Amino acid sequence: MALLNLKNKKIVISAGASGIGWAIAKIFLSKGANIYLCDIDLKNINKVKKHPLNNKRLFVHECDASEEHDVENFFDKIRKKTKKIDALINNVGVAGPTGTIEKLSSEDWERTLQVNVISHFYFTKLAIPMLKKNKSGSIINISSGAGIMGFPLRSPYAASKWAVVGMTKTLAMELGKFKIRVNAICPGTIKGNRMVKVIRDKANFLKIPKRKIEKEFVSMASMNCWIYEEDIGKMCSFLISEDAERISGQVIGVDGNAVRLD
Numbered sequence: 291m292a293l294l295n296l297k298n299k300k301i302v303i304s305a306g307a308s309g310i311g312w313a314i315a316k317i318f319l320s321k322g323a324n325i326y327l328c329d330i331d332l333k334n335i336n337k338v339k340k341h342p343l344n345n346k347r348l349f350v351h352e353c354d355a356s357e358e359h360d361v362e363n364f365f366d367k368i369r370k371k372t373k374k375i376d377a378l379i380n381n382v383g384v385a386g387p388t389g390t391i392e393k394l395s396s397e398d399w400e401r402t403l404q405v406n407v408i409s410h411f412y413f414t415k416l417a418i419p420m421l422k423k424n425k426s427g428s429i430i431n432i433s434s435g436a437g438i439m440g441f442p443l444r445s446p447y448a449a450s451k452w453a454v455v456g457m458t459k460t461l462a463m464e465l466g467k468f469k470i471r472v473n474a475i476c477p478g479t480i481k482g483n484r485m486v487k488v489i490r491d492k493a494n495f496l497k498i499p500k501r502k503i504e505k506e507f508v509s510m511a512s513m514n515c516w517i518y519e520e521d522i523g524k525m526c527s528f529l530i531s532e533d534a535e536r537i538s539g540q541v542i543g544v545d546g547n548a549v550r551l552d
């Protein structure tokens with residue numbers, strides 16, 4: 291049994307200098323993998339560069355994941371270090387605007403889809419030849435509970451995350467014959483900076499206290515709990531390991547059994 295041995299695996303992560311992406315990177319690094327990650331935020335990048343886990347197995351690059359040219363530059367840099375990779379984690383995703391649909395702007399809609407969907411296309415297109423060279427591999431797309439349920443006041447986000455599921459199912463069919471597995475993870479309500487902003491925006495829109503919104507979010511899981519960034523890292527680590535070698539095309543909730551999103 292391989293038991294989650296990621297030694298020397300080469301893994302690309304989009305938007306990994308904080309939040310879920312960095313939690314994933316830390317777990318991978320602790321299991322011996324080589325990580326190539328990018329982020330748009332220089333402050334986060336500098337923090338990661340100074341982290342004790344930063345060693346020769348971590349490469350960090352400044353890049354806007356929603357700009358094709360930036361992503362091409364990132365992959366140019368990666369190809370100078372390695373010809374093949376074992377995995378791609380399409381993690382980048384913004385929360386998008388909060389509001390009923392008639393109050394949202396087309397710019398906000400387009401930006402959400404550009405970051406949450408089109409950027410995955412840029413990364414995936416460039417990663418596939420490197421995964422094929424490896425003769426097997428894994429792509430993990432980070433969707434959301436909003437990718438399997440409706441999410442009132444967050445229509446662009448929900449649309450983008452359902453698109454990620456569609457992309458996952460289709461790619462799994464296209465890439466199966468190359469032994470490249472493609473799965474999606476749907477995180478629940480994650481304890482972290484993103485949810486602080488999401489709760490603030492919803493409380494402002496509905497004009498109700500933040501504490502009430504927070505309680506409601508947590509209660510959407512049968513287990514009545516927050517989910518932690520590390521929970522997503524552990525699922526990624528399993529999915530790219532040989533222990534998951536026949537798991538593909540799956541949409542996996544890591545959410546304490548989220549039964550609603552409202």
Ligand SMILES: NC(=O)c1ccc[n+]([C@@H]2O[C@H](COP(=O)([O-])OP(=O)(O)OC[C@H]3O[C@@H](n4cnc5c(N)ncnc54)[C@H](O)[C@@H]3O)[C@@H](O)[C@H]2O)c1
Nearest residue numbers: 305308309310329330331354355381382383434477480484
């Ligand atoms: N946090 C949650 O509760 C939650 C729940 C479900 C799904 N998700 C999904 O998980 C993924 C990660 O979420 P998170 O909460 O860690 O995100 P986050 O908002 O904390 O951001 C993580 C990182 O992404 C970077 N980033 C943002 N836009 C970028 C861009 N255009 N190019 C490059 N880097 C960029 C930021 O600088 C930051 O370092 C997203 O796809 C998100 O939709 C999050």
